[in-house]
Amino acid sequence: MARLTRSGAAFFAALLVAGAAGCTRSESTGGPPPTPTGSGTVAPSPKPSATDAGVPYALPKKLCEAVDDTALKEIFPIGGGQPITDAPGLCATSRATPTMAVSFSVNAELLRDATWAERFVDTGRRLAKGTPTDVPGVGSAAYWVGDKNKVELTTSHGNLVLKILCETVNDRHRLPADVPARLGQVANATFMRLAP
Template identity: 40%
Template sequence: MSAAPTSVAAVLRGGAAALAAVLLLAVAGCGGSDEPADGTITLPPAPSAEGTSAPPPAAGVVYKLSGDLCEKADQAPFADLYPKEDAQPLVNTEKLCVTRRTSADKSISLTIDADLLPNEAAAKLFVETGRRLAKRPFTDVTGAGSDAHWSGDKDDVKLTSYHGNLVLEVQAAANVADGMPDDVVQRLVRVAEGTYAKLAP
């Protein structure tokens, strides 16, 4: 079986995403490199997910988080390819879940980062600022909240969106030797949509 693809640096990077984005709001005018990362891949845009519970209408919905996110996040879209989840997630708080799923010969790391903002306008600004300062190209998708978009390379694909006052960043990482599922974007869309539905007040 392949070694776990999640490094300590990757975990710290995922856990610090919210803080970094807030800090970036203050320096939005400074900009950054627009050069894409090496090995950027183009995956098909995800259609609206079917067969997944949809979150409630965003207008006026106010999320509140409690309990462990790994128990509440919807990991089902990856369960057919990677049926076994590690007994102990690497990180499991009310706002961050970092876990690994495995099959007989492959593994994938899933990171679900939930950021609560004061209201929907703040969540929208948070995501729009992240898009404006993105260091690698992104592609818009539908079916996973508002302003959903993904960016990625051969071993790391992240989907970002918001719904009401909640921002979700859902990321899959795999060893290059294991390979990334061809439909990883669609699966991340379904993870986000299902997680919004499960966390809805």
Template identity: 40%
Template sequence: MTGRPAPRAARPAVRLSVAVLAVAALLTAAACGGGDPAGDPDSGPVLTLPPLPPSTTAPATTPADQGPTYVMTGSLCRRADLTPIAEIYPTADTPLADSARLCAVSHSSARSLVAFTLDAELFPDGRWAREYFDTARRKARSQPTDIAGAGTAAFWFGDERAMELNSQHGNLMLQIQIRVIRDADKLPDDTPERLARVAAGTFARLAP
């Protein structure tokens, strides 16, 4: 991973989760170098491999492989497709946060109240976005489940009280979280599909 440009610094307070993923990715890269077995008397003989021929290079990456290049501007709460959430929670309060990359707003129905957050993270290219996506999947707090129809790749995890969906397309990664506020409330059974629809619609609306 050396030689690639580092992603632009994220917002220090809001993007803590992505910053943690960045640190995890960098630590993984550092670990790829391995240790020095020569200092370990029990490591056995060291096998020295011949150098690769000069013609051996990394696989070529085309713009099509990396997907579209997104540019974030304006209000994310207005540009995102929140219709799947509004269908069951039709009343939206004034957003607690609304910038080009973050939308945090509570939605409610006559019987339930939820907190909803959409975090859009940009990367230099699709390769960086996919590496961070893969790291997020490995670091999921519970068993991740892949889901189709939400960008190039997407997964969700959680339970009847709180769920999170991560989706990647091009140089953009979306992290969508929804959580019930009242102890007696539960999320609908089709919440993962609804979050996937939010991601798919948001990618479409933000498309360059």
């Protein structure tokens, strides 16, 4: 079993490095990626400052305490009670209205530095199932994929990558159209709470 785990880790590392080799950067400087463009209707605020991007993040023992889901509470006001999972890198819970329930989770990954985090996001964008849509104004860069009842937003700031998922519990229900922008607000607020 340990050999399989090491092999899996080696495969993931190779995938990340291979994906990073294909990352596009500004042609002349090799600097950060171009500012994302997209059809996001709401630019989430507040946004962590660019000067904080080089400071390494750390995760608390219970991530849910650091997740600021205020933007999601506005459309799903009923809390699901105690978190389903509350660990250093994962917070899973639920929210609802009188007619619809959603599962909501935040997966936090710490990487070596901001460059590795950006590469992780860029590789995820290229390998995403579905068509990634940029979400401007979120972290260093952000995109979401999904459909009428599932939205997953991926973003990074500094050495921290957040993957935020909101999904209806019942396939008959549809998420409001502004859920990607609201998840962007959750991401930016969570970056601010976790900032060193």
